[in-house]
Structure formats: C-alpha cells, structure tokens
Amino acid sequence: MTSFGVADEIWQQAVIxxxxxxxxxxxxxxxxxxxxxxxxxxxxxxMKKVFFSNSGAESNECAIKAARxxxxxxxxxxxxxxxxxxxxxxxxxxxxxxxxxQDHFHQLFQPLTPGFVHTPANDLAAFEALAGTCxxxxxxxxxVQGEGGVMALEQDFVxxxxxxxxxxxxxxIVDEVQTGNGRTGALYSYMNYGVQPDIxxxxxxxxxxxxxxxxxxGEKVENTLGPGDHGSTFGGNPVCCAGALSILExxxxxxxxxxxxxxxxxxxxFQNAPGVESVSGMGLMIGIKPVKPxxxxxxxxxxxxxxxxxxxxxxxxxPALNIPTETFQKAxxxxxxxxxx
Ligand SMILES: *Cc1c(COP(=O)(O)O)cnc(C)c1O
Numbered sequence: 001m002t003s004f005g006v007a008d009e010i011w012q013q014a015v016i017x018x019x020x021x022x023x024x025x026x027x028x029x030x031x032x033x034x035x036x037x038x039x040x041x042x043x044x045x046x047m048k049k050v051f052f053s054n055s056g057a058e059s060n061e062c063a064i065k066a067a068r069x070x071x072x073x074x075x076x077x078x079x080x081x082x083x084x085x086x087x088x089x090x091x092x093x094x095x096x097x098x099x100x101x102q103d104h105f106h107q108l109f110q111p112l113t114p115g116f117v118h119t120p121a122n123d124l125a126a127f128e129a130l131a132g133t134c135x136x137x138x139x140x141x142x143x144v145q146g147e148g149g150v151m152a153l154e155q156d157f158v159x160x161x162x163x164x165x166x167x168x169x170x171x172x173i174v175d176e177v178q179t180g181n182g183r184t185g186a187l188y189s190y191m192n193y194g195v196q197p198d199i200x201x202x203x204x205x206x207x208x209x210x211x212x213x214x215x216x217x218g219e220k221v222e223n224t225l226g227p228g229d230h231g232s233t234f235g236g237n238p239v240c241c242a243g244a245l246s247i248l249e250x251x252x253x254x255x256x257x258x259x260x261x262x263x264x265x266x267x268x269x270f271q272n273a274p275g276v277e278s279v280s281g282m283g284l285m286i287g288i289k290p291v292k293p294x295x296x297x298x299x300x301x302x303x304x305x306x307x308x309x310x311x312x313x314x315x316x317x318x319p320a321l322n323i324p325t326e327t328f329q330k331a332x333x334x335x336x337x338x339x340x341x
Contacts, residue, residue, distance in 0.1 A: 003181055003205040003247050005320030011208040011246050018242035025238070027231055033241035040248050041216055044187055047200060048222035051215045052236030056177030056203035057091025059213035062230055063140065063173045063199045064095060066217060068115075070171065070224045071137030082173075083131060083139040085121045089147035090140065090175055099140060102148065121145065121153055124160040131170060138171035138199070143189035143282075146178040149312040150280050150287025155193060162195035171198040171220065177213075178285065181205035182251040182321050185260040185283035192282065205321075208247050212240040251321075259283050259321050262328055266317070269332050275339035280314070284321060287314035290339045300338045306331045 004011060018033060025031055038050040051062050064082060071079040082099060084090065090099040097105055098112035106112060117134050119127045131139070143158060145151045165172045172195070179189035180202035186192045188200060198220050203213040213235070217224070263283050270279040270288050277289040290297045294310040301308055301315075309316045315335065319328060 001178075001204050001318050002209045003183075003251070003321050004208065005322065006209075008208065008322075010250070011243050014246035015208075015210070015239055015243040018239045021238075023237075023239055024234070027233060027235070031236070031238040031241070033238045033245055034236040037214075037241045037245045037248065040245065041214060044248070045200065045216055046196070047216035047218050049217040051217070051225065051230065051232075052241065053203075053213035053215070053232045054211040054234055054237075054240075055091075055213045056175075056201070057093045057096045057213075058232065058235070059177065059201035059203050059215045060090050060096045060099065060140070060173075060175060061093060062213075062215040062225075063175075063201045064099070064138075065230055066199060066215070066221050066224050067138035067171045067173060069229065070221045073224070075137070075169065079135045079137050080115050081134045081136045082116050083127070083134065083136050083170075084116060084118055085141055085145070086118045087121060087145055087148035087151070088118070088140075088142055088175075089145070090142075091177075121151065122157045124157055124164070127161055128164055131164065131168065136170050138173050139165055140173040140175055142175045142177075142179060143193060144179050144184060144285055146285065146316075147311055149314055150285060150316055152280065152282045153193075158190075158193040158195055162193075162197075173197060173199040173201065176200050176202040177204050178318075179282075181247070182256060182259060183283055183285050183318070185256050185263060187251055187256070189282065206244050206247065207240050208243045210237075210240040210243055212237070212244050255321060262323070262325060265325070265329065266332055269329075269336060273336050273339060275341070276336075284317070284319055284323075286317040287311055288317070288335070288339070289314045292339070297335070297338050300341075301335055304334050304338070306334045308335065 088101040095113040098116040101118035174197040200216040
C-alpha cells in the first residue's frame with residue numbers, strides 16, 4: 001500500500017534529513033514540512049485548507065466533524081446525517097464504523113455513533129429518495145470501494161450524486177484513504193469522474209509507510225473548523241510530512257500514465273483467464289475473483305513469493321506504484337497459474 005515500495009531512497013533521505021532537524025513540535029506551531037505539504041496538496045487539488053492527522057479513520061473523523069459543523073451553521077442543527085454507501089469502508093473508530101456500510105463490522109461494538117445511513121451503490125434514485133428525507137449534512141463515498149470488494153462506482157452514479165448534492169447543498173466527501181495518492185492512475189480517484197468534492201480524506205499511501213492522514217477542505221468548508229474545534233498531538237508530524245512531500249512531488253503525469261499502463265496489462269491478463277471469474281478495480285487497485293476461494297489463492301501465492309491480500313471473495317492487488325513492469329508481469333503470471341491450477 002506504500003506508494004514507492006519498501007525503503008524507497010528518496011523518501012528515506014527526506015525522512016532522515018528531517019529527523020536531524022526537528023522530529024516533533026507542539027501543535028501550537030507550524031513546521032516547514034507540514035506547511036509545504038499542505039500547500040502542494042492544495043495546489044494539486046484546488047482544495048483550500050488541510051488538517052493533518054495520523055490515519056485514515058482520523059482523516060474521516062475530521063471530515064465528519066467539519067461536515068456536521070458546517071451543516072449546523074448553514075442548514076440547521078437537525079441536518080446532521082451522513083449518507084454513505086452499502087459495502088463501504090471508512091475506518092474502525094466508533095464513528096467511522098458507523099459510517100461503514102457493512103453490518104458484520106458493527107455487530108460487536110454497539111451502540112455506534114448515531115446519524116449515519118447507507119444507500120446502495122450505483123442507484124441514484126435510491127440515493128435521492130433517502131437524501132430527500134434524512135436531513136443530510138453530507139454524503140461520503142469511496143469512488144472505488146476497497147475493502148468492499150474492489151468495486152469502481154459507475155461514472156453516471158458518481159456524477160449524478162455530485163450534481164444532486166451540489167443542487168441540494170449537501171456536502172460531498174470523498175474517502176480517498178485507499179484510492180488516493182496515485183493509486184487509481186489519477187492523483188485522487190474523484191479526478192477520474194470529473195467531480196469536485198467539498199472534502200477529501202486520505203492517508204495510507206500518503207506517508208510512504210509512516211502514519212499520516214490528511215483532510216482536504218474545499219471552498220464551502222475552508223473556514224468551518226476554527227481554533228479549538230479539532231486537533232491532534234502527532235498529526236502533521238514533521239518527519240511524516242517531510243517523507244510525504246517527497247512522495248507527493250513525484251506523483252506526476254508520467255507516473256500516472258505508467259500506473260494506467262500496468263493496470264491495463266493486469267486487466268488484459270486476467271480477463272477470460274482460466275479459473276478467474278472477473279477482474280475489477282481501477283489503476284493499481286485490482287480485484288481478481290478466482291473460482292477457488294480467494295484465501296486459498298493468496299496463501300499459495302505467498303508460498304511462491306507473491307504477496308497479495310483478499311477483499312471479500314476477491315484477491316486484491318495493491319502493488320507499489322513504481323513496480324517495474326517486468327516484476328509486475330512475473331507476479332501476475334504466478335497469480336494466473338495459481339488461479340488456473
Ligand atoms: C484503510 C481505510 C480506512 C481506514 O484507514 P486507517 O489508516 O486504517 O485508519 C478508511 N477508509 C478507507 C477507504 C480505507 O481503505
């Protein structure tokens with residue numbers, strides 16, 4: 001899940017250089033790496049402000065807090081509901097579990113934070129019907145559902161949802177924790193859909209393996225959170241941010257084209273491959289549904305030196321974005337053999 005794999009040299013140098021300067025400050029102060037990273041994130045996305053935290057769940061917590069405060073101030077306190085999708089995954093804190101649209105994650109941890117409702121993916125009419133009655137502050141989506149089975153949402157659904165949200169003054173939050181930072185062949189996955197979210201949350205690939213979450217706030221909500229509303233002791237840690245800056249600077253158009261080319265290779269190799277039912281996903285976030293149980297395929301691949309994981313009944317691939325094509329192809333060949341056995 002790290003953007004440039006294990007012990008990437010440029011990232012290492014950035015981290016080590018920052019460690020030699022200052023490793024932490026009180027959150028009363030800005031540091032140079034977090035200011036530079038926030039600036040670059042805004043330049044690359046058109047968002048206005050950034051709040052740094054330590055994880056994906058926390059980046060969503062900040063998104064939820066910003067949405068609720070904005071709605072209370074602009075629509076009325078009763079507009080507190082957050083709509084998310086069935087099969088979504090938004091984290092493991094008590095509130096982001098409530099946001100997660102999968103019952104089996106909820107069972108042992110009741111009661112969860114109230115005010116979250118779920119609507120099926122790719123059903124615009126169902127979304128509009130729910131949004132019309134539930135007094136929503138925001139709708140939160142992953143453009144490609146990761147834990148939910150590597151399912152890319154349909155273009156028309158995402159565009160229709162974004163249009164409806166804009167018209168009805170409902171904030172659009174895109175959870176880019178897994179899909180972000182080049183993973184889908186665009187810097188952020190929403191860019192593949194031509195929509196403009198009000199809030200973007202991200203983490204995973206951003207820190208290069210060190211803990212870092214970011215919540216990007218657009219025009220509508222840029223001034224919503226004020227001093228004392230939200231905070232984090234280690235969020236925006238300068239060592240994490242220095243490493244992240246060295247990653248974000250390299251997520252350029254050439255690399256994105258390379259990600260898309262490697263994605264195409266994978267799709268071609270697994271469409272109609274023996275023992276494979278389907279291939280899904282976007283960019284280098286790929287789900288392969290084998291005829292055999294996915295777990296069995298993953299274990300056999302590990303024996304043969306290929307590390308992959310599962311998502312529901314699929315084998316999930318999230319290689320480093322800069323994986324050499326030859327290495328990737330070799331890994332895909334092994335996976336294809338295991339599926340066909
Ligand atoms: C992993 C993930 C999270 C949670 O991130 P953590 O860093 O584990 O808290 C949230 N949303 C999505 C879409 C994820 O894939």
